[in-house]
Amino acid sequence: MKITEITMHRMNMRMKNPFTTSFGTEQDREFIILEAKDEDGTVGWGECVTSESPLYIEEFTKAAWVMLEEYLIPLTLGREFNHPDELTDLFEPFKRNNLAKAAIDAAAWDIYAKQQGISLAQAIGGCRTDIEVGVSLGIEDDIEKLLNNIKEKTEEGYKRIKVKIKPGKDVEVVEQIRRQFPDIPLMVDANSAYTLDDMETLKKLDPFNLMMIEQPLTAGDLIDHAELQKHIKTPICLDESIHSYDDARQAIQLGSGKIINMKVGRVGGITTLKRIHELCKEANIPMWCGGMLESGVGRAHNIAVTSLSTFTLPGDTAASSRYWEEDIIDPEVYVKDGIVQVPASPGIGYEVNREKLAKYTVEKKVFTQ
């Protein structure tokens, strides 16, 4: 494989509804679609899942654009690779910038799978032909609105409901949800909004039979999460604390959590994700695929990685229509009874719709060898 051309498409897509977490509200998704072309003409796609502001993670779209333009793309163009795994080692000297690295990694994996004539899921060793998915619901000022959203998504068949929480919008909200929905598979995500000083509040979530509490404490922390896990029954799931293989290894060693939310972007690509998957398989740590409010391109990669055997819990890969009036892939991602079919056609298994891609592109730059 030799990538001779890379095009960055800076996108702006407005979601149907605003999405609120403990760190803020987002409705206009600004991100980058990365298109890579091999010397044989094969095109691969990747999504750089940054946002306009560095609220979830330190990277943001303008910074990722510069990182890609000045460092990662020049390093990649014209280089001969035997396997997409090699990109991870090539990018290793540059610290972090995982969302930017993952965009090229993901496109290279798509090219690789297409050249082998197999699906991306197959190329990475996935073992499922369909996957179970849940949905992540944002914080609402009005509890009735949240309860309605839960009702709607449950009726649509999603396999579990995730609700965002923050201080002041936690125990009482969960209590009200459980009153109306005593038995649904339910979890909460705090997006790092608490500290160990909030132990008493977090303990109060224990009686509600939550599948897990996602990233209650500071992003990057492993020590305090291990302490918290000793005092609460609800399993902790780590998101913003896992950026690398070593983070996952240390989290398991320390007992910082019992479950890992995996995101292709956050760990710098599919190659590292696969290595963490092997580690978690050994350690019996269940995983599931998180989401970054992706367009169809990132969504397609999420579907492929969810076919791996350790991804035993429903992830956040909801239908395209949960986010978008129209997605940029054909077909869109459909969910029926909480199930998404894993495409069997080569690569990511969805076609990027060039017309729609162009419609939401606000800046485009082509790089050649």
Ligand SMILES: O=C(O)CCC(=O)c1ccccc1C(=O)O
């Ligand atoms: O529906 C999705 O794509 C997942 C939504 C979500 O929870 C999320 C969205 C953006 C950034 C972080 C997170 C998260 O998992 O914490």
Ligand SMILES: [Mg+2]
């Ligand atoms: Mg999360």
